[in-house]
Structure formats: C-alpha cells, structure tokens
Amino acid sequence: MLNYVESVESETAESVSGDQLTREAIETSEPDEGSQTMSRHEVVRQLAREQVQRNVELIRNVMTKRGRRVVQDYHVNDIVGLGILAPDRQRLGRRLLPCKVVEVLDGGWYRLGCSQGILDIHYQAADLEPVEAEYSELEDIPETTISLTAVIRGQSINDESSSCNCRTNCSTRRCPCRRADNVCSLNCHHRNNDCINN
16 A cells, blocks of 8 residues: 555656646747747647646556556447446346447447347446457347346346356356356356356
C-alpha cells in the first residue's frame, strides 16, 4: 500500500512540475511582430490541451494500477456479458448473462439481445464485460422484447445443475460440466478463456 501511495505522489509531483513548466513557457512567450509565431492566447490553449492530456493519462495509469478495467467500445454482433446484480440473481445463479450487441445507440448506449429476446433496457459499456467465447444460443435471437428480470428467472429455471470453476481447459471428465454431458456456460470459470467444452 505504501508503494502505491509513493507512486501516486511521484506522479502528482511530476504533474506539478509540468504546471510550473507551462507557466514559465507562457511568461517567456512573447510574440514577435511580423513573424508567424503563435499568439500568447494560442500558446496558453496549446499548453492547456497538453496538460489535460497528461492528466487523462495519469488518471488512466492510476486506475489501471488499482486493477480496474478500462471501459471499451463494442460493435454490433460483439458477444458481451451483462453483470447481474446480487439481489436479482438466484442463490448460486450466474453472475453474467451472455448477450450480443444488437444495436449501437447514440451517447454510448447499447441494445442487447439474449437467448430469450431483446432486452427492454439499454446499457452502457461500463455495465458490460467482453466475452471471448462463442455461444450458439446467441445466433438466433428472437425479436420479442423481454425484461432482464424475466430472463434471469427463465435462466435459473432452465440452468443445468452442474457448473465448474476449472482452471484448465475442461478437456477431461474431471470437469463437472463434461462429466454431466453439459457444455460450460458463462456461469462457469468466469476468467478462464481456455475452455474447449463450449
């Protein structure tokens, strides 16, 4: 924890020294008459843009070091996982609902489709997680509109009783899903992308 605080303080100190450099650059920039140098106002604007960019990079680095994921953009037909909140999911229910991006809307909103239909609420990229696996259930999405709660209830009724948390590729009968002759679902091994039992 102490190393993290020291690294943030050193990055902040670098940012402060950058502010001092920008002040010095503004004070020393005197436009020559007749030359094509930038005016003092243009210098201030350029330095402000550079400072904002440095601050954005600083915040991105701090968030990455803290272990938070960087929000990414999704496109039509991308497979994503929609996080299911604890009050909505059943006991031992899946944490992510596999969905496909059906439409990209203005303002960073996404319309999602799942195996039971198109969800009636639009979601932002921060609510979604990228999924590397392919799901055959998402190839033909019904055109009906359905609520997330109804989908979760239907999934919990239809869910197989077996799920696994394997750290390997689920290629042997040691995997509970393979032993029960079921394919692994999004409920299984949340961070393992090596599964071949799909």
